[in-house]
Amino acid sequence: MYTQALNIKDMAAAAEDSAFDARFQSRVDAEEKIEPNDWMPDAYRRTLVRQIAQHAHSEIVGMLPEGNWITRAPSLKRKAALLAKVQDEGGHGAYLYAAAETLGVSREDLVEQLLDGKQKYSSIFNYPTLSWADIGIIGWLVDGAAIMNQIPLCRCSYGPYARAMIRICKEESFHQRQGYEIMVTLCRDGTPEQKAMAQDALNRWWWPVLMMFGPSDKDSQHTDKSMRWKIKRFTNDDLRQKFIDATVPQGQYLGLTFPDPAMKHNDRTGHWEHGEIDWSEFKRVVAGDGPCNRQRMKQRRDANENGAWVREAALAFAQKRRARAEAAARIAAE
Amino acid sequence: MTEKNWPLWEVFIRSRTGLAHRHVGSVHAVDAEMALQNARDVYTRRGEGLSLWVVPSSAIVASDPADKDLMFEPTASKIYRHPTFYDVPDEVGHM
Numbered sequence: 001m002y003t004q005a006l007n008i009k010d011m012a013a014a015a016e017d018s019a020f021d022a023r024f025q026s027r028v029d030a031e032e033k034i035e036p037n038d039w040m041p042d043a044y045r046r047t048l049v050r051q052i053a054q055h056a057h058s059e060i061v062g063m064l065p066e067g068n069w070i071t072r073a074p075s076l077k078r079k080a081a082l083l084a085k086v087q088d089e090g091g092h093g094a095y096l097y098a099a100a101e102t103l104g105v106s107r108e109d110l111v112e113q114l115l116d117g118k119q120k121y122s123s124i125f126n127y128p129t130l131s132w133a134d135i136g137i138i139g140w141l142v143d144g145a146a147i148m149n150q151i152p153l154c155r156c157s158y159g160p161y162a163r164a165m166i167r168i169c170k171e172e173s174f175h176q177r178q179g180y181e182i183m184v185t186l187c188r189d190g191t192p193e194q195k196a197m198a199q200d201a202l203n204r205w206w207w208p209v210l211m212m213f214g215p216s217d218k219d220s221q222h223t224d225k226s227m228r229w230k231i232k233r234f235t236n237d238d239l240r241q242k243f244i245d246a247t248v249p250q251g252q253y254l255g256l257t258f259p260d261p262a263m264k265h266n267d268r269t270g271h272w273e274h275g276e277i278d279w280s281e282f283k284r285v286v287a288g289d290g291p292c293n294r295q296r297m298k299q300r301r302d303a304n305e306n307g308a309w310v311r312e313a314a315l316a317f318a319q320k321r322r323a324r325a326e327a328a329a330r331i332a333a334e
Numbered sequence: 335m336t337e338k339n340w341p342l343w344e345v346f347i348r349s350r351t352g353l354a355h356r357h358v359g360s361v362h363a364v365d366a367e368m369a370l371q372n373a374r375d376v377y378t379r380r381g382e383g384l385s386l387w388v389v390p391s392s393a394i395v396a397s398d399p400a401d402k403d404l405m406f407e408p409t410a411s412k413i414y415r416h417p418t419f420y421d422v423p424d425e426v427g428h429m
Contacts, residue, residue, distance in 0.1 A: 035399070037396060037398065037399050038399045039399070039400070084379075087379070088379070091375070091376050091377075091379060094361070094376045095359055095376070098359045098360040098361070099359075101342065101360065106339055107339075107362065108339050160359075163359075164359065167358075171379075171380075311340065312338075314340075314364045314368070315338055315340065315364050317364070318364035318365040318368075321365070322365070
């Protein structure tokens with residue numbers, strides 16, 4: 001954001017100073033917000049850049065699977081809602097890139113790192129949207145899982161990220177409800193074929209959605225530090241459990257069956273227990289070998305390359321207009 | 335291809351009449367007009383505001399957090415600047 005030069009000042013020297021580190025941690029422990037120009041450990045900055053950028057990329061890539069259905073939405077109402085939702089995702093990407101830029105990186109660099117494969121986006125967007133029910137599922141489950149992940153981020157120790165998340169969470173609530181309404185329409189008011197389509201969508205998306213929360217706590221590499229820095233408030237497994245507990249009754253209301261024969265309610269703990277997640281699939285998709293990875297990256301690369309001349313022309317036009325205005329002012333002054 | 339980045343603008347929104355404009359985030363744009371349009375699209379999709387300001391980020395001068403004590407600490411000892419520093423007799427009532 002503003003005065004980014006301050007961010008870079010003496011960073012190397014300061015990083016060695018453990019007194020700074022201790023003071024930083026005590027501020028975080030006291031639930032104080034860390035702001036762009038405050039001193040922060042280099043690793044904290046890097047973790048945030050990685051996480052916020054990945055989050056921003058996910059919002060932008062997330063527009064693709066849903067955009068796929070805009071022209072084929074079944075009614076004008078659904079089309080308007082889907083357009084608004086996809087536009088929101090673009091907006092969320094913009095808020096998040098803006099938050100990342102307060103850490104001294106540029107949006108263009110982050111986009112380049114995505115296109116070079118150095119940064120990632122959420123694995124969930126590598127799955128295809130094969131039927132209209134998938135649009136319902138994305139709103140209900142994908143956005144539902146995102147909300148579960150994102151509500152604790154509203155209290156993240158880094159101010160600009162926390163503030164961006166507050167805006168995003170408000171808007172995600174519309175996304176989830178419009179998705180669930182699509183599901184209700186298909187499942188409760190729909191024909192048997194429509195209900196079967198909804199069940200098929202749930203079958204395909206359920207496991208990938210559970211993987212959205214990331215590796216199990218015993219395999220997660222970033223959790224400890226992120227928790228200490230209050231970037232993260234709950235572990236992956238905690239959030240996954242909260243999501244499942246919230247979602248199962250919603251699925252039951254729809255009359256759908258979750259594709260997990262091991263799923264059962266534990267009356268003692270009050271939680272829904274789930275079967276083993278296939279982490280080899282998760283690793284494969286994250287590594288680039290999901291159903292749509294290549295297509296998504298190609299679409300992003302094409303959009304970036306095909307838009308280059310527009311970005312250049314807009315800059316040139318603005319410069320020309322500025323030069324003309326300055327010349328006119330000079331003549332008027334003479 | 336060496337592509338020049340679009341300049342950064344800070345966005346401020348007045349959410350209701352009578353309130354001050356408040357910083358909400360930033361946008362990239364080639365000029366002020368485009369910055370206003372982008373700020374509208376990015377930050378006011380749900381009636382968040384009645385008025386928008388965009389300011390080139392490079393035009394903002396900020397105090398350095400490292401000078402926080404130097405800047406703001408001196409006022410902490412000046413408690414006589416607050417109304418509660420002064421005693422008013424109970425008989426006089428609320429003042």
